Amino acid sequence: MSSAALTDLDGLPLLASLSHTHRAALAGISTREDFDPGTRLFEQGTSADRCWILLKGCAVVDSDAPGHGRMAVQSVGPGELLGWSWLLPPHRWHFGATVVSPTTAVVVDASELRKLADADPVLGYRLSLILVEALVSRLQATRIRLIDLHHNPGGH
Template sequence: MTTPVADLDALPLFACLSHTERAAIAGVSRIETYRSGTRLFDEGAPADRCWVVLSGCVVLDAADPAGGRVALQGIGPGELVGLSWLVPPHRWHFGGSVVSPTRAVAIDTAAVRELADDDPALGYRLSLVLLASMVERLHTTRLRLLDRHRGP
């Protein structure tokens, strides 16, 4: 079994961070496994951690007006689950559920915010990681919307 730092070192997502910075993040992280059907977080709840998916899939969802949940996007290996932790009030904007057995690096985001506060250069590079994830999500959403509204 690998360690959080070995997993973070292997991910292109964190390539802009030095090994030392990845090790600092790994120091406030742990490897977790989840069964299909596990609810990771709910809309409006405190966003106190994020995950880097190593294997499996997590689906982001939102409440629909009828009281159910609507799947928005699947997050797979190498991708970050949870971007709401960085911006106050640090609450989830979506929900998230595991849809296939998943192994992930779970990161304590309060501790990461402290690391970033203590080292603004690290904070800047982390913001680049988060922005890259956000841009990818927006791109995927845009493509889905275009497909949905494309005529026959």
């Protein structure tokens, strides 16, 4: 990964709790990629082998709803983490995701990230906190959406 991408990681509030050395290690197992709208990043049930940190653009997380097809669950935008299923066995996606606007992201190799976290407990702990914080934020957004849907059933 180029030093420009390391600069991208150094500037992300999401990774502020990581040392520069840890961000450099993360950059070493990552690539910076651009995605066009409509690009399918991953499918529910397939192998979770990477995660994305969006630098610009937007992706929509979706779920297969029997009898209804794909249903949008949440949008993920700049500075946010996309994809957590790589962390826990069996390392399969619980959702799917599609890019909906021109997007640039840091794409992290999940297998290598697990190795880094296992080898460095401080990094592993900090990554766990980042993931828990992202998960809590996502759960709060889902809760708000469910409350809104309950109070405005015909509005969505």
